[in-house]
Amino acid sequence: MTRWIFFCLLLALPAWGAVGDPNERLADPAKEALAREIGRELRCLVCQNQSIEDSDAPLARDLRRLVRERVAAGEEPSAVIRFVHQRYGDFVLLRPPVTAATILLWATPFLALGGGIAVILLRRRRAMAEAAALSPEEVRRLAELDRGAA
Amino acid sequence: MSDAAFPKRPRRWMLYAPVGLAAAAGVGFYAMLQGLRDGSYNPRGVPSVLLGRPAPDFTLPALEGVDLPALTAEDLRGPLPGPVLVNFWASWCAPCIIEHPQLMRLSREGVAVYGVNYKDRMAEAGAFLKRHGNPYRRLGRDEPGRTAIDWGVYGVPETYLLDRQGMIRWRWAGPITTDTLESELRPLLRRFA
Amino acid sequence: MIGELGHFALALGCILALVQSVLPLVGAHRADARLMALAAPLAVAQLIAIGAAFAALLWAFAVNDTTISNVVLNSHSAKPLIYKFSGAWGNHEGSMVLWVFILALCGGAVAGFGRDLPSALQARVIGILGLIAAGFLGFIIFTSNPFERVWPPPMDGQGLNPLLQDPGLALHPPMLYLGYVGYAVTFAFAVAALLEGRVDAAWGRWVRPWSLAAWSFLTLGIALGSWWAYYELGWGGYWFWDPVENASLLPWLIGAALLHCAIVVEKRESLKIWTVLLAILAFGMSLLGTFLVRSGVLNSVHAFANDPARGVFILGLLMAYVAGALALFAWRAPRLGGTGIFAPISREGALVLNNLLLCSTTAVVLVGTLWPMFADILFGAKISVGAPFFNAATAPLAIPLVAAMAVGPLLAWKRADLAGALQRLWWVGLLAVAAAFLTLLIAGHHVWPALGFAAAAWLIAGAAADILDRIAAFRRPSQAWNRARGLPRAAWGGAIAHAGMGVTFAGLAGMGLATDALVELKPGQSTRLAGYEWRLESIRDVQGPNWSSRRATITVLADGQVVTVLTPEKRFFPVGRMNTTEAAIHTNALRDLYAVLGDERHGGGVVRLHHNPLSPWIWVGAGIMALGGGLSLSDRRIRVSAPSRKAAPAPA
Numbered sequence: 001m002t003r004w005i006f007f008c009l010l011l012a013l014p015a016w017g018a019v020g021d022p023n024e025r026l027a028d029p030a031k032e033a034l035a036r037e038i039g040r041e042l043r044c045l046v047c048q049n050q051s052i053e054d055s056d057a058p059l060a061r062d063l064r065r066l067v068r069e070r071v072a073a074g075e076e077p078s079a080v081i082r083f084v085h086q087r088y089g090d091f092v093l094l095r096p097p098v099t100a101a102t103i104l105l106w107a108t109p110f111l112a113l114g115g116g117i118a119v120i121l122l123r124r125r126r127a128m129a130e131a132a133a134l135s136p137e138e139v140r141r142l143a144e145l146d147r148g149a150a
Numbered sequence: 151m152s153d154a155a156f157p158k159r160p161r162r163w164m165l166y167a168p169v170g171l172a173a174a175a176g177v178g179f180y181a182m183l184q185g186l187r188d189g190s191y192n193p194r195g196v197p198s199v200l201l202g203r204p205a206p207d208f209t210l211p212a213l214e215g216v217d218l219p220a221l222t223a224e225d226l227r228g229p230l231p232g233p234v235l236v237n238f239w240a241s242w243c244a245p246c247i248i249e250h251p252q253l254m255r256l257s258r259e260g261v262a263v264y265g266v267n268y269k270d271r272m273a274e275a276g277a278f279l280k281r282h283g284n285p286y287r288r289l290g291r292d293e294p295g296r297t298a299i300d301w302g303v304y305g306v307p308e309t310y311l312l313d314r315q316g317m318i319r320w321r322w323a324g325p326i327t328t329d330t331l332e333s334e335l336r337p338l339l340r341r342f343a
Numbered sequence: 344m345i346g347e348l349g350h351f352a353l354a355l356g357c358i359l360a361l362v363q364s365v366l367p368l369v370g371a372h373r374a375d376a377r378l379m380a381l382a383a384p385l386a387v388a389q390l391i392a393i394g395a396a397f398a399a400l401l402w403a404f405a406v407n408d409t410t411i412s413n414v415v416l417n418s419h420s421a422k423p424l425i426y427k428f429s430g431a432w433g434n435h436e437g438s439m440v441l442w443v444f445i446l447a448l449c450g451g452a453v454a455g456f457g458r459d460l461p462s463a464l465q466a467r468v469i470g471i472l473g474l475i476a477a478g479f480l481g482f483i484i485f486t487s488n489p490f491e492r493v494w495p496p497p498m499d500g501q502g503l504n505p506l507l508q509d510p511g512l513a514l515h516p517p518m519l520y521l522g523y524v525g526y527a528v529t530f531a532f533a534v535a536a537l538l539e540g541r542v543d544a545a546w547g548r549w550v551r552p553w554s555l556a557a558w559s560f561l562t563l564g565i566a567l568g569s570w571w572a573y574y575e576l577g578w579g580g581y582w583f584w585d586p587v588e589n590a591s592l593l594p595w596l597i598g599a600a601l602l603h604c605a606i607v608v609e610k611r612e613s614l615k616i617w618t619v620l621l622a623i624l625a626f627g628m629s630l631l632g633t634f635l636v637r638s639g640v641l642n643s644v645h646a647f648a649n650d651p652a653r654g655v656f657i658l659g660l661l662m663a664y665v666a667g668a669l670a671l672f673a674w675r676a677p678r679l680g681g682t683g684i685f686a687p688i689s690r691e692g693a694l695v696l697n698n699l700l701l702c703s704t705t706a707v708v709l710v711g712t713l714w715p716m717f718a719d720i721l722f723g724a725k726i727s728v729g730a731p732f733f734n735a736a737t738a739p740l741a742i743p744l745v746a747a748m749a750v751g752p753l754l755a756w757k758r759a760d761l762a763g764a765l766q767r768l769w770w771v772g773l774l775a776v777a778a779a780f781l782t783l784l785i786a787g788h789h790v791w792p793a794l795g796f797a798a799a800a801w802l803i804a805g806a807a808a809d810i811l812d813r814i815a816a817f818r819r820p821s822q823a824w825n826r827a828r829g830l831p832r833a834a835w836g837g838a839i840a841h842a843g844m845g846v847t848f849a850g851l852a853g854m855g856l857a858t859d860a861l862v863e864l865k866p867g868q869s870t871r872l873a874g875y876e877w878r879l880e881s882i883r884d885v886q887g888p889n890w891s892s893r894r895a896t897i898t899v900l901a902d903g904q905v906v907t908v909l910t911p912e913k914r915f916f917p918v919g920r921m922n923t924t925e926a927a928i929h930t931n932a933l934r935d936l937y938a939v940l941g942d943e944r945h946g947g948g949v950v951r952l953h954h955n956p957l958s959p960w961i962w963v964g965a966g967i968m969a970l971g972g973g974l975s976l977s978d979r980r981i982r983v984s985a986p987s988r989k990a991a992p993a994p995a
Contacts, residue, residue, distance in 0.1 A: 019941025
């Protein structure tokens with residue numbers, strides 16, 4: 001718990017050295033951009049809910065270095081992510097993998113839209129039916145008016 | 151307003167869906183709060199991927215100035231004479247001081263405690279052991295921190311328990327307090343003895 | 344003494360709230376005029392009591408009364424007064440007092456300005472506000488007393504965190520709470536409507552301004568928080584899809600749907616049930632946020648103290664109010680009357696689409712935020728749901744929403760001509776395509792920024808098209824100016840708010856094109872970034888009132904001309920033994936130049952430099968949105984209230 005607070009403070013209060021190390025970055029801008037994209041998919045486990053690109057915890061720095069080494073060596077992004085995933089589990093992936101536990105999560109946009117459209121259409125059909133039907137009272141009044149007009 | 155304005159076959163389920171969802175969520179939240187109290191729900195904990203698996207491959211150099219053999223994956227392959235604890239620590243880590251007496255006690259009782267010194271300076275690590283005692287039978291130095299990443303370590307201290315076949319059975323993130331020692335670790339040591 | 348008076352005032356306020364929640368509701372149910380007439384005086388009395396309690400808390404902070412533990416934990420004698428106040432509401436207990444104070448203010452407003460409301464409606468609304476107040480005051484008194492004493496009193500407080508002494512962060516909670524609590528009023532109106540069994544134009548005329556006000560404040564609150572993160576935390580991030588951030592976004596999304604529906608209910612007899620449901624859900628989302636942040640179930644750097652006992656109390660309140668209101672909704676909503684019939688292609692139809700898309704987006708953000716917790720408790724699975732998910736899942740919903748935002752205002756009520764509306768937007772579409780094309784041409788293969796600029800052009804030009812259409816600028820140009828002058832403020836407000844959204848999109852797109860550099864420079868050396876030359880002049884020691892720092896001086900030049908001098912610092916606060924990184928930012932209308940100082944080595948220092956195109960537009964756009972909301976609020980037609988019941992005999 002204490003260690004937790006320690007690392008979280010490192011993040012919540014920008015600390016000495018929060019800027020990073022120029023030597024960390026890859027010389028090739030395309031590779032550096034690729035490494036950053038990969039980094040944005042990986043969670044900094046110490047300070048939760050941030051990617052390793054945004055965090056300056058030592059573990060995040062180590063993982064950034066690791067990602068860049070592998071990218072520089074020519075490894076595919078999916079392979080790099082898999083490497084980290086194998087060691088830290090689903091929790092390290094900021095984009096949740098599609099598993100039994102997350103299928104509903106990924107389906108949410110479709111379910112919400114689909115469900116909403118279904119509800120709207122159902123209610124519309126009922127509202128139309130209601131508007132078409134007249135109550136007995138209204139039938140009587142209509143008859144009276146007809147008689148009056150005749 | 152005439153009764154005919156009320157729907158004849160009200161789509162009641164549509165109207166009741168929101169309150170149903172809210173109630174279900176409420177039950178879930180209540181379960182979480184109870185879990186927070188008894189420790190079964192920990193939003194900050196990260197489970198170890200290695201549970202039920204052997205230790206990953208690694209070779210670590212020894213810590214100079216301390217008369218202990220180094221640590222490699224070979225030392226953790228079964229069959230082992232008894233359960234083994236692998237403890238990741240550092241001299242700059244305050245909670246490590248909290249758990250050190252427990253490690254010393256286990257070591258005196260004959261439990262095999264192996265250490266991995268994580269991202270530390272040799273002189274300071276040596277000084278730490280001199281000051282607080284040395285519970286380790288083997289000690290490896292992971293200065294770059296890559297072996298720790300291979301183990302899925304995300305902070306120090308972290309401790310792993312391996313059984314006699316060399317399978318990882320338990321991981322504890324954080325200091326091993328006397329409470330943790332008695333309530334969690336001792337039963338496991340007995341079980342895997 | 345003041346502390347005890349404050350505590351007593353809270354207790355008094357709680358009792359008054361309880362009375363306020365019982366008598367007027369009984370009176371409305373029995374049509375008892377005397378009981379109903381008690382509503383307004385009770386609300387005012389409660390306001391006075393809670394106001395006194397809030398004043399007592401502020402006083403304790405202002406004089407640095409270290410016998411009160413809340414002051415000890417969150418304040419310090421050396422703080423400037425404004426930050427002592429912001430420290431008062433920057434912690435759990437104090438923020439709850441601010442919450443109930445704003446609630447009491449709202450109750451007082453309904454009492455004071457609502458004399459023209461039908462008395463049963465006013466009584467019910469005040470009664471429900473009292474019920475909410477009673478619950479939260481009970482929470483404060485039993486679990487979160489801000490006036491707890493500590494004896495012997497320490498010499499001074501411990502609350503001198505420099506990060507919290509900041510104007511943006513000081514204003515952020517009050518703005519947010521004005522939004523969250525404003526939705527309590529719309530909630531009360533919705534529940535009152537369900538109890539009464541009807542929704543009419545008078546109801547709509549009251550719900551609309553409250554929804555507008557709440558939404559505008561919430562917009563400002565969220566924008567302030569995001570802007571603070573950007574300039575304070577040192578790496579230029581401004582939105583992290585953190586659960587606490589999402590907790591503020593959820594009522595904002597539902598609130599946007601609500602305020603559009605409220606407009607319709609006022610004008611037409613349509614969408615009543617939608618409006619009532621959205622009003623309940625908006626407050627529900629703000630209560631959910633309160634629960635998530637204060638109960639400990641959430642995994643976030645932002646979350647307040649984790650206390651499961653408090654969590655159970657808030658969960659109880661959340662269920663009582665929200666599930667209770669939703670149950671009432673399920674039972675009584677049919678009584679509110681059917682939706683008016685309208686063609687699918689119509690202004691009403693567009694608003695239904697708007698509701699659908701906003702509610703779906705809310706569902707996505709809600710499920711994404713809660714899923715890790717529920718997956719943990721249900722399956723034992725530990726997963727993360729971060730920015731990649733939220734961006735991927737909300738983008739397909741945002742695109743049709745942006746498209747509809749420009750088309751909707753041009754559609755007529757009941758039945759509209761879509762082809763005609765689209766024809767009137769031909770030049771808007773052209774501008775959008777041109778914007779995307781230009782972006783790809785100038786900046787290269789950046790798809791999302793190109794889409795962002797297209798969206799911005801579509802929304803801003805679309806807002807202009809809306810106004811031009813209303814004043815018939817192209818059909819009858821001679822009268823256009825007169826029509827513009829006579830155009831109701833609500834029309835201007837809506838167009839301005841939509842344009843503001845476009846400005847924010849432009850800012851987001853610009854940030855997508857941001858570039859940065861991380862270099863080690865010695866004094867005299869320079870580097871190039873984004874067409875500027877950045878030259879490090881020196882790194883020196885600087886002394887401040889309660890800090891010392893290492894300050895770097897960086898001159899930024901364009902074509903040899905000095906654009907600005909940036910002075911990023913690393914500050915050290917001896918009292919709290921804390922380090923902060925002060926970024927240096929130079930803002931002009933088109934970009935931010937951002938510099939941060941890192942480690943010093945070999946006689947020089949590591950600096951990170953950013954060029955953020957259009958980043959100020961993100962928050963300026965939010966300000967414009969709030970301005971649009973405010974403008975709409977100030978529309979004369981809203982302030983001309985419904986005919987008084989006493990003046991003319993109203994039909995039963």
